[in-house]
Amino acid sequence: MSSLDLKRLALAALLLAAVLPDRAAAAVKVVTTTEGLAALAREVGGDRVQVESLSRGVQDPHFVDANPMLAVKLRNADLLVDVGLDLEIGWLPPLVNQSRNGEIQPSGARRLTAASAVQVLDVPTGPVSRAQGDLHPGGNPHFLTDPRRALKVAEAIAGKLSALDGAGAGTYAQRLRDFEKRLQAAQARWEQELAPVKGRKLFTRHRTMTYFLDWTGIVSAGELEPRPGVPPPPGHLAELVLVAQREGVKAISVENYYDTKSAEVVSRHSSAKIVLVPGDVGGEPGLDSYEKYVGLVVSRIAGALR
Amino acid sequence: MSSPWVATLVAGLVVLPSAARAADPQPSQPEAAQGAPRTQGPEPQGAEAREKLEEEIAKGLGQGGPGPAAAAAQGAASAGQPAAASQGGPGGNPMARLLLLPDISAIGSFAGAYDSYGVGSRSPREGPFGPKDTLTFRFEELELGLQSIVDPYARADVFVSFTPGAVDVEEAYLTTLSLPAGLQVKAGKLFSPFGRQNSQHPHVWDFVDAPLARGRLLAAETLSGPGVDLAWLAPLPWFTELQLAAQSTAPGPDDAERLTGVARLLQYFPVAEGTTLGVGLSAARRSEAPGAYRDLGGVDVYLRSRPLQGRSYVTLQGELFTRRFRNVAGESGTGGYAQLFVRKDAFFGYGVRYDRAPAAGDAAPGSEDRFGAIGIWYPSEFQRIRLQLSYDRAPDGRDGLEALLALEFGIGAHGAHPF
Numbered sequence: 001m002s003s004l005d006l007k008r009l010a011l012a013a014l015l016l017a018a019v020l021p022d023r024a025a026a027a028v029k030v031v032t033t034t035e036g037l038a039a040l041a042r043e044v045g046g047d048r049v050q051v052e053s054l055s056r057g058v059q060d061p062h063f064v065d066a067n068p069m070l071a072v073k074l075r076n077a078d079l080l081v082d083v084g085l086d087l088e089i090g091w092l093p094p095l096v097n098q099s100r101n102g103e104i105q106p107s108g109a110r111r112l113t114a115a116s117a118v119q120v121l122d123v124p125t126g127p128v129s130r131a132q133g134d135l136h137p138g139g140n141p142h143f144l145t146d147p148r149r150a151l152k153v154a155e156a157i158a159g160k161l162s163a164l165d166g167a168g169a170g171t172y173a174q175r176l177r178d179f180e181k182r183l184q185a186a187q188a189r190w191e192q193e194l195a196p197v198k199g200r201k202l203f204t205r206h207r208t209m210t211y212f213l214d215w216t217g218i219v220s221a222g223e224l225e226p227r228p229g230v231p232p233p234p235g236h237l238a239e240l241v242l243v244a245q246r247e248g249v250k251a252i253s254v255e256n257y258y259d260t261k262s263a264e265v266v267s268r269h270s271s272a273k274i275v276l277v278p279g280d281v282g283g284e285p286g287l288d289s290y291e292k293y294v295g296l297v298v299s300r301i302a303g304a305l306r
Numbered sequence: 307m308s309s310p311w312v313a314t315l316v317a318g319l320v321v322l323p324s325a326a327r328a329a330d331p332q333p334s335q336p337e338a339a340q341g342a343p344r345t346q347g348p349e350p351q352g353a354e355a356r357e358k359l360e361e362e363i364a365k366g367l368g369q370g371g372p373g374p375a376a377a378a379a380q381g382a383a384s385a386g387q388p389a390a391a392s393q394g395g396p397g398g399n400p401m402a403r404l405l406l407l408p409d410i411s412a413i414g415s416f417a418g419a420y421d422s423y424g425v426g427s428r429s430p431r432e433g434p435f436g437p438k439d440t441l442t443f444r445f446e447e448l449e450l451g452l453q454s455i456v457d458p459y460a461r462a463d464v465f466v467s468f469t470p471g472a473v474d475v476e477e478a479y480l481t482t483l484s485l486p487a488g489l490q491v492k493a494g495k496l497f498s499p500f501g502r503q504n505s506q507h508p509h510v511w512d513f514v515d516a517p518l519a520r521g522r523l524l525a526a527e528t529l530s531g532p533g534v535d536l537a538w539l540a541p542l543p544w545f546t547e548l549q550l551a552a553q554s555t556a557p558g559p560d561d562a563e564r565l566t567g568v569a570r571l572l573q574y575f576p577v578a579e580g581t582t583l584g585v586g587l588s589a590a591r592r593s594e595a596p597g598a599y600r601d602l603g604g605v606d607v608y609l610r611s612r613p614l615q616g617r618s619y620v621t622l623q624g625e626l627f628t629r630r631f632r633n634v635a636g637e638s639g640t641g642g643y644a645q646l647f648v649r650k651d652a653f654f655g656y657g658v659r660y661d662r663a664p665a666a667g668d669a670a671p672g673s674e675d676r677f678g679a680i681g682i683w684y685p686s687e688f689q690r691i692r693l694q695l696s697y698d699r700a701p702d703g704r705d706g707l708e709a710l711l712a713l714e715f716g717i718g719a720h721g722a723h724p725f
Contacts, residue, residue, distance in 0.1 A: 069576060093721060
C-alpha cells in the first residue's frame, strides 16, 4: 500500500468517524435557538431526542454571532425550533441558508417557530418605525417567562416530534402529560409564592418580562430603556426615579447579560432594588431545567418585591 | 474507500430520513394539492362523513373562516402568521400581497476625505479621496437590497449599487437551499469567493476603504462577475467548505470580461469558548488570451473572540494576495494587510491596520506601506460614523497623511450577514 493510499484511508476513516456516530444514533436531532426551548424539547422528547441549543442561556439572544460552526449543527438537524418574532433575525437566517438543510427554512417541514403556539403580546398596532427603537414588529418574543405559554410551546414541540417520528408519538404524549402535571404543580407553588406581591410594581431593563407580568399580576412601572435597544438618557432615568418614589416601585429586574449601570443609578436614588435574573435556562450555573429557571426568577422577584 | 464514497453515503443518509418522514402538517403550496387527500385518514363513510369532508375541502380552498382550533394547531408557521390567522375576517386580508414583497433595504454611505499628498496621482485606488490638501465631501454609494425566498428550492439576493454617475447590479444571484450531499449552488452575478474581504459588501468592513492590496492585485473594485459558484460543506464536525466558481470577470475598468476559475477552501475551528479561528485558501486563474493566464493566490486568517455575555469582541484579520502572469505581459506582485479590531461595547469600536501593496500611479516601483487607525461610533444598530486616519509611504520615501470621516446608515429589512 502506497503512502498515498494510507493517507486516503486515514482521511476516509476520519470522515466516517465524524459522520457515523451521529447518524447511527436513532434519536431525533433537535436543534433549538435558545436553551429554554432546548429544555422544553428535552422534557417532551426524553431519550428519543438529542437536543442542542445554538445559543447559551447567559447570552443575549438578540445578539448571537452567526458563527458558521452553528450551521454545521443545523446541517443534520431533524428539527429546528426557534422563538420567532424576529428575536433571532440578526443571526439565524444566514446559518439556516448555510446549512443546506432545506426543510428547516421558515415554514419548512422540519421547522417549528415557537411563537406560532402562543398568544403574543406587545404586538404594535399603529405604524411601526425604527423611531420606536429596535422593536419587534411581530410582537414580544420573550414569552418563555410565562409557564402557561411554555406549556403551549411544549405541546407544539410534542406535536411536531410526533409528526416527524410517528413511532414515538405515544412517548411524546406521555412525557408531555407528565411535564404538564409537574409544571402545573410548580405553577401553583409559584403563584402562592407570588400572591403577596401581586399588584406591586417593578421596572425592567428591556421588555423581557411582559409575559411574566401577564402571568403573575405584578405590574410594570416602565422600562429602563426608553425604547427597545435604546440606551437610557439621564432624563429618562430621572423620570423613573420620580416614578419609583411616587409609586413605591420596589425592584428593577435586569437579565444578567445586560450591564447594570443605569439600574444602579435608579436604585441609588430610590428604594428600588436591583434583581439580577437569569435570561433563560442555563443563565446561571445549575439552571438545567425549565422549572429551575422559572423557580429562580420567581423567588428573586418575589423576594425583592416583598 | 475515498471521500466520494463517503459523500455518497452521506447523501444517502441525508435523503433517507426525509423520504421516511410523515406528511407535513401544514404543507407548503406546491405540495398542498397532493398532500391534502392523503391526510384525510380513514375512508369517509355515509352522508355525515361526506359533509365533513366537503367542509374540510371548502376550508382548504379558503372558503371557510379560519377556526380557532386550526390557528392553535401545531404549526410550522412562521412568526408572522399566527396574528394573521387570528385576525382573519370576511374577505381575508387585503394587505396579504405585502407579505410577499421581498425584503427591501437601502444602505447609504457618505464620506469627507482629506489627504496631504495627492492620493489620486500617487496612490490611485477605489474609495473616497479628493484633490490634495482639500477637504472633499463624497457620496460613496447607495446600495439597494432586494432579498427573498423564490420558491421552496431557492432564494434570491439582489444588490443594486448607485454611485456618482453610475448604477450597477453589484450582485444578483440565486442560491439553492436543499441540494443533497452538502452542496449549494449560487448562480447569477456574484462576488468571487476569493479571500475574506472580496466577498463582503463594503458596509460590512470595519475600515472605510479596502486594503490597497485588494485593489492593486485582485480587481480595481471587487473581483466579481456573472457565473456559477458550487460550494460543498464537508461532513465534518467543524465548518469546512470548498467552493469552486466559474465566472466572467473584468478586474480592471479597461479589461474585457474573461473566463475565470476560482477555488476556495474555508475552515472555521473552535479555539476556546467564544473564540473562533477561520482560515481560508484561495486560488484563481483568469484566461488572458489563448494559452495565457493571470494566476491569483490568497491566504486569509480571521480570529474572533467574544465573551458570551455582553456585546464586546476582538477580531484579528489578515490576508495575503499574490498575482502572477503566464505567457502574457503584466505586473506580478504580492501584498496584504493585517488588522486588529476591538468592539468595546454596543456603541464604540476601534482598530488598527497595516497595509502593503505594489505601488501605483506616479510612485517609484516597489511596495507602498500604509498604517491606519479607526474609531467608530454606532449610535444604533442602523448607523455608524467612522473616523479613519492613515499614514502612507511610497517606495521613494514620499509620505503623507489621509483622513476619512464616513457616515453610513441602513434602512429597511437587510438580511443578516454571514460571520
